[in-house]
Amino acid sequence: MNRPLDDPSLYINREASWLSFNKRVLEEAHDERNPLLERVKFLAISASNLDEFFEVRVAGLLQRIEEGFVDSGPDALTAQDERELISRETHLFVDAQYECWNKKLLPALEREGIRVLELKDLDPDQEAFIAEYCEKEVDPLLTPVTVDPAHPFPRVLNKALCIALLLKRKRRASGTYMGVITVPRVLPRLVRLPSKTGTDYIFLADLLTYHAARMYRGYEIVSAASFRVTRNSNLYLEEEEARNLLESVRTELHKRRKGDVVRLEIDADVSTEIARRLQQTFELEDWQVFYTNGPVNLSRLFNFYELTERPELKYKSFVPRELRLPASSSNIFAELRKRDIMLHHPYDSFDAVVDFIESAASDPDVISLKQTIYRTNRNSPIVSALIEAAAAEKEVTAVLELKARFDEALNIQWARMLEDEGVQVYHGLVGLKTHCKLSLLVRHDPDGVTRRYAHIGTGNYNPTTSRFYTDISLLTASPQITSAVHSLFNYLTAYSEAPSYSPLAIAPIELAATTLAQIQRETEHARAGRPARIVAKMNALLDKNVIQALYRASQAGVEIELIVRGMCSLRPGVPGISENITVRSIVGRFLEHTRIFYFENGGDEEMQISSADWMPRNLYERVEVLCPVLDATLQQRLKDEILAAYLADNVKARFLDRNGRYFHLPRHRGAKSFSAQDFLIALAEGAATAADIPEPVRPPARAAKVRKLKQVAARRV
Amino acid sequence: MIIYFLRHASAGKTYSNPTKDERRPLDEEGMLQARYTGRMLANLDVQVEQIISSPLKRALQTASLVANELAFEGEVQRDDALRPESEFAQFQAMVARYRKHEAIMVVGHNPSLTEFLTKAVSSASGAAHIEVKKGAVAKVEMNGRSGTLQWLVTARIARSLQASSKASSRPKTSRK
Numbered sequence: 001m002n003r004p005l006d007d008p009s010l011y012i013n014r015e016a017s018w019l020s021f022n023k024r025v026l027e028e029a030h031d032e033r034n035p036l037l038e039r040v041k042f043l044a045i046s047a048s049n050l051d052e053f054f055e056v057r058v059a060g061l062l063q064r065i066e067e068g069f070v071d072s073g074p075d076a077l078t079a080q081d082e083r084e085l086i087s088r089e090t091h092l093f094v095d096a097q098y099e100c101w102n103k104k105l106l107p108a109l110e111r112e113g114i115r116v117l118e119l120k121d122l123d124p125d126q127e128a129f130i131a132e133y134c135e136k137e138v139d140p141l142l143t144p145v146t147v148d149p150a151h152p153f154p155r156v157l158n159k160a161l162c163i164a165l166l167l168k169r170k171r172r173a174s175g176t177y178m179g180v181i182t183v184p185r186v187l188p189r190l191v192r193l194p195s196k197t198g199t200d201y202i203f204l205a206d207l208l209t210y211h212a213a214r215m216y217r218g219y220e221i222v223s224a225a226s227f228r229v230t231r232n233s234n235l236y237l238e239e240e241e242a243r244n245l246l247e248s249v250r251t252e253l254h255k256r257r258k259g260d261v262v263r264l265e266i267d268a269d270v271s272t273e274i275a276r277r278l279q280q281t282f283e284l285e286d287w288q289v290f291y292t293n294g295p296v297n298l299s300r301l302f303n304f305y306e307l308t309e310r311p312e313l314k315y316k317s318f319v320p321r322e323l324r325l326p327a328s329s330s331n332i333f334a335e336l337r338k339r340d341i342m343l344h345h346p347y348d349s350f351d352a353v354v355d356f357i358e359s360a361a362s363d364p365d366v367i368s369l370k371q372t373i374y375r376t377n378r379n380s381p382i383v384s385a386l387i388e389a390a391a392a393e394k395e396v397t398a399v400l401e402l403k404a405r406f407d408e409a410l411n412i413q414w415a416r417m418l419e420d421e422g423v424q425v426y427h428g429l430v431g432l433k434t435h436c437k438l439s440l441l442v443r444h445d446p447d448g449v450t451r452r453y454a455h456i457g458t459g460n461y462n463p464t465t466s467r468f469y470t471d472i473s474l475l476t477a478s479p480q481i482t483s484a485v486h487s488l489f490n491y492l493t494a495y496s497e498a499p500s501y502s503p504l505a506i507a508p509i510e511l512a513a514t515t516l517a518q519i520q521r522e523t524e525h526a527r528a529g530r531p532a533r534i535v536a537k538m539n540a541l542l543d544k545n546v547i548q549a550l551y552r553a554s555q556a557g558v559e560i561e562l563i564v565r566g567m568c569s570l571r572p573g574v575p576g577i578s579e580n581i582t583v584r585s586i587v588g589r590f591l592e593h594t595r596i597f598y599f600e601n602g603g604d605e606e607m608q609i610s611s612a613d614w615m616p617r618n619l620y621e622r623v624e625v626l627c628p629v630l631d632a633t634l635q636q637r638l639k640d641e642i643l644a645a646y647l648a649d650n651v652k653a654r655f656l657d658r659n660g661r662y663f664h665l666p667r668h669r670g671a672k673s674f675s676a677q678d679f680l681i682a683l684a685e686g687a688a689t690a691a692d693i694p695e696p697v698r699p700p701a702r703a704a705k706v707r708k709l710k711q712v713a714a715r716r717v
Numbered sequence: 718m719i720i721y722f723l724r725h726a727s728a729g730k731t732y733s734n735p736t737k738d739e740r741r742p743l744d745e746e747g748m749l750q751a752r753y754t755g756r757m758l759a760n761l762d763v764q765v766e767q768i769i770s771s772p773l774k775r776a777l778q779t780a781s782l783v784a785n786e787l788a789f790e791g792e793v794q795r796d797d798a799l800r801p802e803s804e805f806a807q808f809q810a811m812v813a814r815y816r817k818h819e820a821i822m823v824v825g826h827n828p829s830l831t832e833f834l835t836k837a838v839s840s841a842s843g844a845a846h847i848e849v850k851k852g853a854v855a856k857v858e859m860n861g862r863s864g865t866l867q868w869l870v871t872a873r874i875a876r877s878l879q880a881s882s883k884a885s886s887r888p889k890t891s892r893k
Contacts, residue, residue: 143777182781185790
């Protein structure tokens with residue numbers, strides 16, 4: 001049993017783990033306890049996740065194979081084997097997606113009077129409607145192209161719906177031609193039809209095949225099929241050489257748009273001739289072609305959710321709790337001088353954070369504002385707050401990450417706009433993404449003292465996503481923390497390293513070392529017989545060093561409970577290695593995004609929030625912040641309310657077993673169902689208290705062990 | 718600011734009925750012209766932030782084919798200032814609305830497109846003689862209200878330049 005801790009069999013392959021995460025998302029589409037339109041949305045999410053997986057991970061892997069890289073992860077799977085695994089698993093997954101759509105969701109929607117019709121099902125009114133719709137709305141936007149081998153294939157956009165047609169000239173006995181129509185994104189993928197009986201839709205792709213006959217006059221349409229290509233979307237930046245990061249991101253972004261095709265999705269009933277020509281055109285291997293038994297772009301099923309006004313088939317909306325200040329505090333700054341404030345989004349409204357930042361413009365006593373931006377949304381109040389503050393002649397500094405994946409184009413626009421408005425814009429450190437979420441205000445307080453106030457978050461400054469991502473915000477005037485935040489901004493804008501950022505830990509400087517030291521400290525507590533326990537909640541756990549430290553801690557007897565929503569390379573429950581570790585994943589209504597760390601530390605408990613997962617890219621390649629939660633009331637809330645709720649979840653929690661599989665625990669007879677997210681909503685609405693949280697849930701092996709320990713302890717007493 | 722002037726590609730014979738003529742599509746030659754012009758621009762690494770087209774079908778189709786080849790993900794804007802009969806003042810007003818952009822492409826018709834191009838690149842006195850054939854594209858760098866013609870390429874040149882590289886069906890730009 002004494003395996004070395006770097007034995008590859010002790011690590012779960014990253015891509016395999018990601019694929020099983022996406023399976024959990026798809027399970028939510030199957031789960032009949034979820035409202036029907038939410039299930040449709042989960043299917044759409046699983047599809048858009050898979051798109052991103054192909055654009056980034058698969059594209060990167062294929063590129064590594066082509067370039068002859070042989071590097072493998074801690075699980076030692078070769079790139080070729082990884083490709084095999086992905087090929088096998090993604091095909092099974094896509095089949096499962098369409099099975100879910102065709103066998104589960106479509107019939108369930110129909111029972112609710114929501115139908116997706118085919119051309120042959122239309123009544124005369126509907127036929128008249130689509131004839132007019134095609135004429136007026138669709139036709140002016142379409143450009144039908146014929147392709148012949150003598151000319152290059154027309155370019156098709158990444159992830160855009162296209163129709164391929166096999167054509168034959170009428171009145172001439174010549175060969176076949178191919179026709180291609182690319183469908184502009186402005187057209188909706190789902191068209192609502194007039195209906196007397198309920199809600200009827202038709203897929204745009206079906207409309208187009210109907211309409212195609214009119215666009216290709218003089219041709220006979222032998223067959224038609226919709227298809228969609230996914231392209232490599234990685235950015236390749238050689239930053240050290242790039243004099244101007246803004247310029248090089250723009251060029252790369254442009255090149256990304258031309259990236260190689262990595263996947264072709266095509267109607268399952270396509271003629272072999274069309275399939276063959278497309279596969280050849282895009283230079284794809286067989287496994288990169290996916291025949292879909294339904295619409296080629298499941299991610300666009302989001303439209304279903306948006307277009308169907310049936311609130312009873314969606315989650316009940318809830319009102320986030322607003323931050324209320326006691327009467328003794330005239331504003332948030334007065335309150336922060338007395339105590340720290342912690343917000344748990346989306347249960348606590350994000351408005352308090354927006355107000356905090358907006359006060360830079362509206363509060364005449366605020367002198368300056370410094371702000372990091374990684375991802376935010378269109379018409380973001382944060383961006384306007386920066387502009388207004390600059391207009392109010394405050395000193396405003398923004399550290400804007402240009403390379404937030406898929407948001408680069410937006411971020412470049414903002415960079416330019418902010419600069420025009422007088423904001424000092426920095427793009428962070430060359431080679432490191434700025435991923436930490438920080439805001440720092442300097443204010444002349446009424447007592448004559450100039451103080452700093454900081455907001456530190458686990459999530460982005462994005463009021464839209466803050467409605468469905470769970471995140472923690474900490475607002476504080478603690479001089480130690482705000483001074484460290486200030487030093488960190490200096491690091492970001494001037495590359496000037498401070499000797500210490502204590503009490504924060506900063507990646508890439510000391511975050512990895514701090515994390516390892518904390519786990520090691522817990523290991524020593526356990527060895528010495530002192531209380532030792534780790535509870536860590538994050539999105540992904542992949543770093544080999546951290547995993548080894550956790551294995552050693554488990555071997556020493558530290559009780560470790562990990563709540564990892566997505567990828568996890570650690571194998572829990574391996575005898576002699578990780579039997580004291582449990583891993584659970586919660587996938588539900590909200591995207592779990594908080595990073596919370598709890599260390600029992602021999603009885604002197606420590607708690608932190610962080611912008612970083614335990615992943616190499618967070619620990620070594622990004623600027624991240626780990627921040628302690630020092631206030632005793634807030635510590636209690638983190639531990640007894642938030643973490644306790646996640647550990648007691650027996651509805652959405654799935655445990656990881658040592659074989660890499662995730663499973664729901666069978667609930668004990670009589671045990672009430674408890675969903676952490678539902679509980680936290682009820683808590684925010686005042687319909688529940690922390691006392692309603694049941695005992696933590698543990699997988700069988702662990703539960704038996706804990707029982708045994710308790711018996712032993714009882715006997716000793 | 719850079720403006721690319723693009724004239725719609727070949728679209729057969731004019732219809733006498735003006736409503737019908739507005740809906741006249743590109744012919745097969747025009748489709749090819751637009752694709753080759755688009756590919757040439759892509760090979761030149763041309764980047765535009767907006768593509769604005771006359772609302773007439775042949776211009777919109779030209780714009781959308783070129784947009785695809787450029788991997789332009791945005792929506793092609795329609796503007797009446799690019800109609801065949803519109804005035805230079807309308808064109809100037811339209812350009813002013815887009816002045817914050819670094820590069821735009823305008824897709825239109827003759828006679829107005831050539832007039833706009835000529836007026837944009839010549840000082841008040843001198844009238845230049847420039848021929849903009851169907852599917853041709855011109856690059857003009859604007860400096861305030863007056864511009865400098867950088868180059869003008871016809872669809873025939875765009876196509877013949879690429880005839881030799883036909884074997885590769887797409888540019889492999891993402892690999893280093």
